[in-house]
Amino acid sequence: MTPTLLITTDYLAPGDEVDRLLREAGYATRHRPLRGTREPGELVAILDGCVGALIANEPMTAEVFARAPELRAVVRTGVGYDSVDVEAATKAGVSVSNLPGVNANAVAEYTMALLLAQARRLVTVAAEVRAGGWPREDGHELRGKTLGLLGYGATARAVVPLARAFGLTVLCTTGVPESGRGDVPVRFVDLPELLAESDFLSLHTALTPATRHLIDAAALARMKPAAHLINTARGAIVDEAALAAAVREGRLAGAALDVTGTEPLPADSPLRDVPGITVYSHLAGQTAEARREAGLDGARELLAALQGRPRCSLNAHLLPDNDRR
Template sequence: MSAPVILVTGADLAPQARALLSDYSLVFAGRTPTEEDIVALCRAQDPVGIIVRYSKVGDAAMAAAPSLKVIAKHGSGTDTIDKTAAAARGIQVLAAAGANAAAVAEHALALMLACAKSVATLDGRMRQGHWDKATHKSLELEGRTVGLVGLGAIGQRFARMAQAMGMRVIGFDPFAKEWPAFITRVEMEDIWRESDVISLHCPLTPDNARMVNAESLARCRQGVILINTARGGLVDEPALWAAVQSGKVFAAGLDSFSVEPMPADHIFLSEPRILLSPHIGGVTADAYVKMGVGAAENVLKVLAEAPMRRAF
């Protein structure tokens, strides 16, 4: 009797997560699997579960795995999984909600501070031999307004950090189940109009794709800061670049992009006021374990409830 297969769309999984899945055969797709790679592995291995780290999992992959019962995200964002196709096939899709909340919220805070204090620019200037003490003035965040779009585990953690710094916190989230007293509930229009800093913490959906665009940026305060540690598809990238060029946006701190990895000729690479990181907000040693364990537990929960076909 051979153990049922769980496919991991990545090259590794935390030892704690692997231990939880010791009754299963783990198959790893490698560091940079393509959708075609995932389909081929599903066809060859017929997994009962998939843990999604990288690449997309679409209907073709699900069709190639007739025993598939559950797709678990190694993290919180499930936009790389075709949830409509999964629902049609009776496959459960689960996220490790909150597993990387501390990591991402801290990264958003780091990007906000780096933008406000011109950290990268000043570092570069000093390395070129300049001493800008007499000419440079950073932005002070105390007393300013930060507008949050999305108030799940990550957004609420970031909100507490901003509030502790003396910032006024406003938020928009029509689906939020909890609403801390220190966050003022507003409409989306108020986020654009009142915020000195806007930080995105919402999932990407067809309704909010490119919500940061030329029209919405035009409604923002002059010199607004934009932080995005959510999904790149929330931002119209050429519109943001143009707004930074014009000064409408003082600076932007981005951890996700429409196309990943970012193309070598991307317009953002030539603009020092747009600070970039390679979608690693949730990648810490601690979050790696928490996301892996959360994904493994989600897989086991579903498989414990579902009849399973074993190969002999």
């Protein structure tokens, strides 16, 4: 019987080059694109009989791994993997991989687009013109301002030359040791200084227990009233109720959020209808170029993992026997 692979990333489709690559390697494919949310029971059902999975932000919980006994490898077609219980996967003998840096350039460009949109009020102005107005209020230039980067992974590093080209001074708070930072035109500071000095604070850190709601009411209170928050990382890094209150009350100028704690954005989210806050639909890494690279890299990683030779596995070193094919 031909082994089967599940594909849930919504931009991958039957017959595309990723599908052909996997089928030519001797696998059958099962496409069940994730659009919106999916309950664990549904995920278990579509994983039935699958030895591997190329996934979007699936809720890969301990229950899912326990009920998918044939599963041997999971690959996220992106960087974040907070939806995957890696510890449970390890106990189940499943290799879990992500694709570090696969969409760094796309997210970096998008980050700069959000900075410009906030500084020049582009979304607000377009909405007012659509409604029949002709707004003429001034905006702000990026040159001479300070950009704070929370995190210094591949995306943040890709932001630096773009920001410098716009004349921004770049500060960064990171856990990356000095030996791994390189000789870059960035000043590394602690978090309180980053919050206090940034005109734009851009989040580029992973969601972990330590970073969940790291940007809370206390952190927001340290920021300049004229500052803007940019988030292309993970929604739960920000306390959304505290952010909404800060912007409504004029203690923060605004925010551009590509990610939210719950996606799609719930009807009762505190982020809705707050002047100065613009919420986008998790598009930072979604360019044609990044999608193609993520799909192909993800497929190659899945094949390698099933052969016991993953390149980007988060837990292969903990598995007793990762040659599972």
